Amino acid sequence: MILLPAMMLCGITRISAQHDEEDATHRKCGYHEYLHMLDEEDPGFPARREMIEMQMQQWLKDNPQVPGQSKVVYTIPVVVHILYYTSAQNIPYSRVTDQIDALNKDFRKLNTDVGNTPNAFKSKVADVEFQFCLAQRDPQGNWTNGVTRTQVTKSSYTINDDNLIKLTAQGGQNAWDANKYLNIWIVNLTGGVLGYTQPPGGPASKDGVVICYKYFGTNGATAPFNKGRTATHEIGHWFNLVHIWGDDNGACWGSDLVGDTPNQAVEFYGIPAFPQKDACTPDSPGVMFMNYMDYVDDAAMVMFTNGQKTRMISALNAYRSGLKTSDGCLPGVGIGEIPEVFDFTVYPNPAAGIFYLELMLNRSSDIGIVVTDPAGRQVYTRSQRVVSDLTEPLDLTHLSEGVYLLHLITKEQTLTKRIVIRKGY
Ligand SMILES: [Zn+2]
Incomplete structure (x- = not known):
């Protein structure tokens, strides 16, 4: 054999x-x-x-x-x-x-x-x-x-x-x-x-x-x-x-x-x-x-x-x-002045509750996502590690209609955008 x-x-x-x-x-x-x-x-x-x-x-x-x-x-x-x-x-x-x-x-x-x-x-x-x-x-x-x-x-x-x-x-x-x-x-x-x-x-x-x-x-x-x-x-x-x-x-x-x-x-x-x-x-x-x-x-x-x-x-x-x-572990040129997240967009807006966050990242980051209501109360929080540009769903269907603030928090900055929940959208 x-x-x-x-x-x-x-x-x-x-x-x-x-x-x-x-x-x-x-x-x-x-x-x-x-x-x-x-x-x-x-x-x-x-x-x-x-x-x-x-x-x-x-x-x-x-x-x-x-x-x-x-x-x-x-x-x-x-x-x-x-x-x-x-x-x-x-x-x-x-x-x-x-x-x-x-x-x-x-x-x-x-x-x-x-x-x-x-x-x-x-x-x-x-x-x-x-x-x-x-x-x-x-x-x-x-x-x-x-x-x-x-x-x-x-x-x-x-x-x-x-x-x-x-x-x-x-x-x-x-x-x-x-x-x-x-x-x-x-x-x-x-x-x-x-x-x-x-x-x-x-x-x-x-x-x-x-x-x-x-x-x-x-x-x-x-x-x-x-x-x-x-x-x-x-x-x-x-x-x-x-x-x-x-x-x-x-x-x-x-x-x-x-x-x-x-x-x-x-x-x-x-x-x-x-x-x-x-x-x-x-x-x-x-x-x-x-x-x-x-x-x-x-x-x-x-x-x-x-x-x-x-x-x-x-x-x-x-x-x-x-x-x-070796200086390989030291940040090279171009990083010092650039934050972890350049920007993000959120769409659709208004929405019935499901939004999408599009993050523009230049490196991996630990990010926090926080939503506050008009009274400043936190109604949604989450944190995660993201490693590159990505689109992230955000489910806020449990919230009632209204205007909210969406905060994206990293070690270096907080970016805030206004979002609107309108049922029937
Ligand atoms: Zn071996």
Whole structure:
């Protein structure tokens, strides 16, 4: 019998107009495939990797890290390049902000599920002290919301299409200065991997992380990879972390180059029960499959270790130090004098009770909508986060006929318009 290489494909490719793959049931990342690609493309790459490893070790020698001792919180400016062929692939801004929120929890040990860490490993859990911001300034110094959107003519990509993703001249989107930004490309990534990363040592034009649109963000992402951990895992690689099992194909000689993670033979999938022992760690408490650098489902990975933190900090300082002085998180030109909401219109007006608010926004805002009657009493209130220009229905059918004031409130301003309710309209 011929078996389809299902593990390679992470499910069988469905023939469809969108060239979408079946949703992944197992995590797999393209870290090693990508390293091999770079090895072949660029003869100098292996030597550069070795050099960076030495620089990281030297930095650590010069700057010994004490676990648990807070030094400084680094903020990493992020730009997300969304390449879309279908509207589903053009994920909303809220998916991007959800993802940044998830990263800021995972890297600051603020994730609500960190309590799932087994007692035996609790002392090893790190607050990595990295936080992430969506860029507010592009490489030219202009204001940005941290997202670029590019409509592409290609319905799906594999890891072999790296240039088509990362080079504008080939239909993709150029990286922003990799010394100042973490570039994340969102595409319809197929070929069985949820994402892949160029770790330190590769060309700056392709430096960053690529993630399948389905597994980016939280609300709206595809289970069981909908807690934002594909990005957490890939950014771990971006800061030169290695898979926790050492990528040694079941042997025990491989190492993740981190001292406080148990030796581990192979990757774990799904949601394993604790403990899990294997040939490399046959004794309690077993292996640390709940680490972000394993292959378990999003719901099962909850921690980085102090050793991983130290390694990431050394990578930041030895190789990605430009991030430390990047101005990518500072608002660029054009934002200071522009409020969150330019204006809004309301229609029809008069109406029997259903109005539509058309908001003209220049960035995402928390807005409050308040309606007051002629006596100044609040007769309707609501607040919400809005992420772009939109038309929002406003149901005031419960109010009696009359003249009311509609207030739209943001952090920076309050806009007021008169509305009239006339039954029978
Ligand atoms: Zn990986």
